[in-house]
Amino acid sequence: MATSATSAATSAATSTTSATSGGVLLSGGTVIDGTGAAPRPDTDVLIDGDRIVAVGPSAIATADTVTIDVGGHTVMPGLIDSHCHMTFGEPSSNDELFFHRDPSTAMLVAAFNVPKLLRAGVTGFLDPDGISDLGPALRDGIEAGLVEGPRMAAGMNALLTAAGGTAGRLIPDEGIAGYAHVMRDRSEMVRTTRQQVKYGADWIKILVTGSLPNRAGELTVWSLDELRAVTDTAHALETPTVAHCRNAESTRLAAEAGVDLIFHASFLDEPALDAVVESGAAIAPTFTFLANLADHGAKVGAMTTQVDLFRGEIAATAMMLRRAHDAGVRLLCGSESGFSLTPYGHWHARELEIFVDALGLTPLEAITCATRNGALALRRPEGSIGVVATGAAADLLVVDGDPSVDVTILGDRSRLRHVFSRGRAVDLDRPWPERAILPGEKVGLWSERQLTWEIAHP
Ligand SMILES: [Zn+2]
Secondary structure (H helix, E strand, C coil): CCCCCCCCCCCCCCHHHHHHHCCEEEEEEEECCCCCCCCEEEEEEEEECCEEEEEECCCCCCCCCEEEECCCCEEEECEEECCECCCCCCCCCHHHHHHCCCHHHHHHHHHHHHHHHHHCCEEEEEECCCHHHCHHHHHHHHHCCCCCCCEEEECCCEEEECCECCCHHHCCCCEEECCEEECCCHHHHHHHHHHHHHCCCCCEEEECEECCCCCCCCEECCCHHHHHHHHHHHHHCCCCEEEEECCHHHHHHHHHHCCCEEEECCCCCHHHHHHHHHHCCEEECCCHHHHHHHHHHHHHCCCCCCHHHHHHHHHHHHHHHHHHHHCCCCECCCCCECECCECCCCCCCHHHHHHHHCCCCCHHHHHHHHCHHHHCCCCCCCCCCCCCCCCCECCEEEECCCCCCCHHHHHCHHHEEEEEECCEECCCCCCCCCCCCCCCCCCCCCCCCCCCHHHHCC
């Protein structure tokens, strides 16, 4: 991969800072460090500012240190959600997403929703593409303290070809709609990639497959040469690329083109697996949306015609992803939060369950996918964030229970005792945010069903 992790002030906090302020000592918990190592009981974790400054049997506290007894609880890195659409505002349909979101309102709604992630234990996330290119401004607003939220890496509009993406003919033939920017030709791919970097994109997102009306599944809608035009341009500007790939061919092409992170990798086959292993690309399968629809969709009136298809996609892909994992491919956990089936703050940990149930990973391996491996999504060097280690970022959870035995605990917000983001405690005691629906936010229906003469005259 030609990209280099940029930002990432990785230097450990100096002894001067820890001596002056005292920091916070999480005392006597069992530490899951995010690397896959066995849990360490009776281990102290000392944080000072935005750094973990000591991990060990008895970290040195000063008179100024605030000590929190976390005996009987688990201390672990905060979750990193590698696939979360913060600007979508939980739409129930593509119509709503594309035609009922104006930029100013979408930003207000995103600012309302983003604190929910922290309160669900998410201390970092990648928003790969957003409507109206809002991502970088939201990221900068969080960093500047305008909005309370996790660390964020932001993409801008997803790049599509005229064949479209995940919304069929709602996607225009060229130009911008919602999260999509439709490329006319190769030169526009190069120019748009450069522009996105200029305007603050951390990642360039490509929709390599699209759903064409009257065709089952998604088809590959980019050529290898076009994918290379984007990845080479992005990499030359030290920016990684992420690709939506809902079939084997697109996954292979993305890997061959040098894409850094592949979403879905659905129906991965042998050539695609070989290409991914060869290229060093990471994969965030993002099964959560499909699994939520399949397992719980009927409870909320979801369209369930595709349930068997989605179950088949998960099963077929999981088997191959297990092999990818065994071959050293980094897997990341992403929830695709941002839709009505994946509302913010509810499902960020479900991908871990699926990694355990469908891929057969151990809970500790799944936790590594949702913590240490997530450094890539945030463009940080591995080991500088998403781990409990001296010098790493102070993003931590204190959990009631043992996620190394049962990862489902991480999806239950009532089990979160403390969340630390950048070394600061998140207030978990406030009521969960509630709001009313805004004018024009939802697709208005004349009726749910046709009023036939027979219904009117039973
Ligand atoms: Zn997505």
